Amino acid sequence: MALAGGVGAAKLLRGLVQVVSPEDLIIVGNTGDDFEMYGLSISPDLDIVTFTLAGIVDEERGWGLAKDTFHCLDMLEKLGLETWFKLGDRDLAVQISRTDLLRHGFKLSQVTAKLCEMLDVHARLVPMSDDPVRTKVLSNQLHLDFQEYFVKRGARDVVTGVSYEGHLEASPAPGVLEAIRRAERIVICPSNPILSVGPMLSIPGFRDELRRSKGCVVSVSPIVGGKALKGPADRIMASLGFEPSAYGVANFYYDIIDYLVIDKVDEFEDGRIEDLGVKVKVTETVMKSLQDSIQLARVVMSV
Amino acid sequence: MALAGGVGAAKLLRGLVQVVSPEDLIIVGNTGDDFEMYGLSISPDLDIVTFTLAGIVDEERGWGLAKDTFHCLDMLEKLGLETWFKLGDRDLAVQISRTDLLRHGFKLSQVTAKLCEMLDVHARLVPMSDDPVRTKVLSNQLHLDFQEYFVKRGARDVVTGVSYEGHLEASPAPGVLEAIRRAERIVICPSNPILSVGPMLSIPGFRDELRRSKGCVVSVSPIVGGKALKGPADRIMASLGFEPSAYGVANFYYDIIDYLVIDKVDEFEDGRIEDLGVKVKVTETVMKSLQDSIQLARVVMSV
Numbered sequence: 001m002a003l004a005g006g007v008g009a010a011k012l013l014r015g016l017v018q019v020v021s022p023e024d025l026i027i028v029g030n031t032g033d034d035f036e037m038y039g040l041s042i043s044p045d046l047d048i049v050t051f052t053l054a055g056i057v058d059e060e061r062g063w064g065l066a067k068d069t070f071h072c073l074d075m076l077e078k079l080g081l082e083t084w085f086k087l088g089d090r091d092l093a094v095q096i097s098r099t100d101l102l103r104h105g106f107k108l109s110q111v112t113a114k115l116c117e118m119l120d121v122h123a124r125l126v127p128m129s130d131d132p133v134r135t136k137v138l139s140n141q142l143h144l145d146f147q148e149y150f151v152k153r154g155a156r157d158v159v160t161g162v163s164y165e166g167h168l169e170a171s172p173a174p175g176v177l178e179a180i181r182r183a184e185r186i187v188i189c190p191s192n193p194i195l196s197v198g199p200m201l202s203i204p205g206f207r208d209e210l211r212r213s214k215g216c217v218v219s220v221s222p223i224v225g226g227k228a229l230k231g232p233a234d235r236i237m238a239s240l241g242f243e244p245s246a247y248g249v250a251n252f253y254y255d256i257i258d259y260l261v262i263d264k265v266d267e268f269e270d271g272r273i274e275d276l277g278v279k280v281k282v283t284e285t286v287m288k289s290l291q292d293s294i295q296l297a298r299v300v301m302s303v
Numbered sequence: 304m305a306l307a308g309g310v311g312a313a314k315l316l317r318g319l320v321q322v323v324s325p326e327d328l329i330i331v332g333n334t335g336d337d338f339e340m341y342g343l344s345i346s347p348d349l350d351i352v353t354f355t356l357a358g359i360v361d362e363e364r365g366w367g368l369a370k371d372t373f374h375c376l377d378m379l380e381k382l383g384l385e386t387w388f389k390l391g392d393r394d395l396a397v398q399i400s401r402t403d404l405l406r407h408g409f410k411l412s413q414v415t416a417k418l419c420e421m422l423d424v425h426a427r428l429v430p431m432s433d434d435p436v437r438t439k440v441l442s443n444q445l446h447l448d449f450q451e452y453f454v455k456r457g458a459r460d461v462v463t464g465v466s467y468e469g470h471l472e473a474s475p476a477p478g479v480l481e482a483i484r485r486a487e488r489i490v491i492c493p494s495n496p497i498l499s500v501g502p503m504l505s506i507p508g509f510r511d512e513l514r515r516s517k518g519c520v521v522s523v524s525p526i527v528g529g530k531a532l533k534g535p536a537d538r539i540m541a542s543l544g545f546e547p548s549a550y551g552v553a554n555f556y557y558d559i560i561d562y563l564v565i566d567k568v569d570e571f572e573d574g575r576i577e578d579l580g581v582k583v584k585v586t587e588t589v590m591k592s593l594q595d596s597i598q599l600a601r602v603v604m605s606v
Contacts, residue, residue: 039406
């Protein structure tokens with residue numbers, strides 16, 4: 001199974017489904033950055049994974065749909081609505097469909113399964129929870145919703161705190177804890193530990209189940225050479241007291257992972273990481289092509 | 304002021320705003336065929352009038368937006384949703400905006416004013432009511448929502464009954480009765496009497512106020528040569544016991560109108576209509592060009 005955030009995770013997953021049978025792969029997706037806009041229920045990370053595995057993602061951006069148009073958004077802007085979240089016309093259909101199914105009483109896990117089915121995604125994508133957990137970002141006195149911080153304000157604010165609203169009342173989605181218990185291998189994708197994987201780990205029972213897991217838990221560091229490959233993970237880790245490095249990632253996950261896969265440029269960190277009780281595998285972790293993704297997936301499945 | 308249904312009404316109104324100052328024109332729009340789809344609140348007749356007066360209507364269809372695309376709808380279809388109501392991408396933005404404003408507690412009359420403002424419509428378009436009134440069509444044993452009858456099933460069913468669900472609990476929108484009271488001239492546009500104007504007249508107080516009106520009430524017959532220019536008005540009138548003719552229209556409105564404007568081909572009906580106490584004006588009523596619309600508007604304003 002795999003725990004996945006957004007773009008970084010999707011890149012590894014597109015390789016993973018070439019290495020293992022997609023039908024055998026359960027992917028738990030982050031919903032901490034889900035939000036509502038125009039009354040639509042939007043699940044950005046679930047969509048990134050779905051669109052990527054369906055082969056319809058916009059490769060350049062890493063999110064949204066390839067060759068999508070923005071006619072509806074243009075008109076919404078003309079009508080005076082906020083349009084900082086760039087929903088294409090086809091993307092919007094996914095949000096309309098999700099919202100419609102939720103309104104008819106289906107759970108997010110059921111809706112996600114349905115969307116995957118309609119888009120021919122064979123891996124089983126499950127949201128971390130059917131209950132709302134909302135990642136909030138504190139920037140000094142400023143309380144920001146995740147997408148407000150991330151998209152609207154361009155992730156420029158200094159992050160002085162992160163919370164996962166609703167996490168104590170949330171349960172893992174049906175089947176998630178059982179999947180962790182039964183998995184031979186659990187891959188924590190190269191996603192932002194605090195913003196993308198953190199929300200899952202905050203749900204009561206989730207981190208404990210991973211800690212107890214008899215399967216091999218492998219994480220891929222999203223920090224390479226002290227920098228996040230994408231997004232603000234390095235800065236956020238630093239400002240929340242984690243070293244922005246592969247070591248810092250190991251430190252965040254040390255109680256749940258057996259292996260950390262780190263990039264060649266970070267090879268020198270192996271000693272400190274192993275001192276945390278985490279084994280290290282060094283390889284190329286930057287995925288530019290599908291071939292890179294497959295290569296990294298092979299490593300992740302073989303340590 | 305004017306009472307308006309959809310396409311036929313909009314054609315006269317585009318002429319009317321050239322003949323009178325749009326700011327002085329209050330248009331009461333039919334909301335009997337409003338409905339919900341994908342959780343969106345759709346007001347087809349209000350939109351037809353708005354888009355026409357904004358100069359952005361698809362002229363050929365008479366509804367929807369010119370040069371709109373259907374990418375979202377195509378994707379909705381791929382996702383397994385019903386797509387018989389043809390919402391273009393830009394049209395969808397209007398529905399999203401309306402629904403969003405309604406969800407935030409604004410009344411339909413406020414929302415309609417806002418949409419008109421954003422689209423530079425200077426006439427004052429008011430829905431007949433802020434309360435839901437829903438036109439239902441009975442076809443023998445079949446109970447159909449209006450749009451189901453009209454769009455989904457192509458208005459092919461024999462109509463054995465029409466009802467206006469919720470009309471007894473509805474009030475005219477703020478200002479409507481006062482506008483009727485104060486109007487020097489009230490134009491009932493060439494819309495389907497039963498399906499488009501009927502819903503307004505069914506609201507308690509509405510028809511009475513028109514009957515008492517001191518202004519000149521002028522209607523334009525939507526039936527020309529025994530046929531509806533568009534839509535099923537002729538068949539519906541016939542099956543509900545009204546003669547499908549200018550005379551039948553006069554018979555439907557006889558207690559509220561002073562004048563009926565009829566087409567030259569129906570000139571021979573003038574005697575029977577006048578016997579109902581309704582004065583007749585004969586002219587060309589088929590509006591193919593904007594010039595035709597202006598010409599008819601001039602007649603309507605001068606009888």
